[in-house]
Amino acid sequence: xxxxxxxxxxxxCKSGTSVKIECRSxxxxxxxxxxxxxFPKQSLMLMATSNEGSKATYEQGVEKDKxxxxxxxxxxxxxxxTSAHPEDSSFYICSAPSxxxxxxxxxxxxxxxxx
Amino acid sequence: xxxxxQPTEMTATEGAIVQINCTYQTSGFNGLFWYQxxxxxxxxxxxxxxxxxxxxxxxxxxxxxxSKGYSYLLLKELQMKDSASYLCAVMDSxxxxxxxxxxxxxxxx
Numbered sequence: 001x002x003x004x005x006x007x008x009x010x011x012x013c014k015s016g017t018s019v020k021i022e023c024r025s026x027x028x029x030x031x032x033x034x035x036x037x038x039f040p041k042q043s044l045m046l047m048a049t050s051n052e053g054s055k056a057t058y059e060q061g062v063e064k065d066k067x068x069x070x071x072x073x074x075x076x077x078x079x080x081x082t083s084a085h086p087e088d089s090s091f092y093i094c095s096a097p098s099x100x101x102x103x104x105x106x107x108x109x110x111x112x113x114x115x
Numbered sequence: 116x117x118x119x120x121q122p123t124e125m126t127a128t129e130g131a132i133v134q135i136n137c138t139y140q141t142s143g144f145n146g147l148f149w150y151q152x153x154x155x156x157x158x159x160x161x162x163x164x165x166x167x168x169x170x171x172x173x174x175x176x177x178x179x180x181x182s183k184g185y186s187y188l189l190l191k192e193l194q195m196k197d198s199a200s201y202l203c204a205v206m207d208s209x210x211x212x213x214x215x216x217x218x219x220x221x222x223x224x
Binding site (some may be wrong): 043093102 | 146148150155156157158159160163165202204206210212214215216217
């Protein structure tokens, strides 16, 4: 199956700093990638759809100025959490569609802890 | 609105069979997916159904009835490693994935 990587796997930062998370499709090209957030014991929440070469589409309630998304190439999307606060601590997961049924292949996730 | 319902939690015994149900109401339908998510990890793809009927893949099978807006994931010969959350997701007419909240499956020896 298709492989999606994420970096870093985990990050701890101070409140007020910015954190960049990278999502890469390793063996396929992805014009679209998705960013999710998952709080402990809760379901996946779609944050935004990242589109190569154009602006991301954000879900209702997600601040686009706080969660900056850049999809600069067909294999890389980045999510920057700006001025992070403790309430932003969560598990951030990206995915990209591939395969016969356009099923989503997920990256391993990035666990963000903001102190 | 769009809605996907699945039980919050289920418990089963090692070696047994368990069926996890999913009902959906979406604007259009372009397929239903099942994913497995172990605690602290990202989801992994299990199955896809777009036509009515049963799709079998080893110990796991998935069933779909479009007229009833209903699917189930059937897990046979349960193993302890099957303890995980199982997520049902439907692709709507805009090819957007609508996710269920997931069913946490607990396997007891």
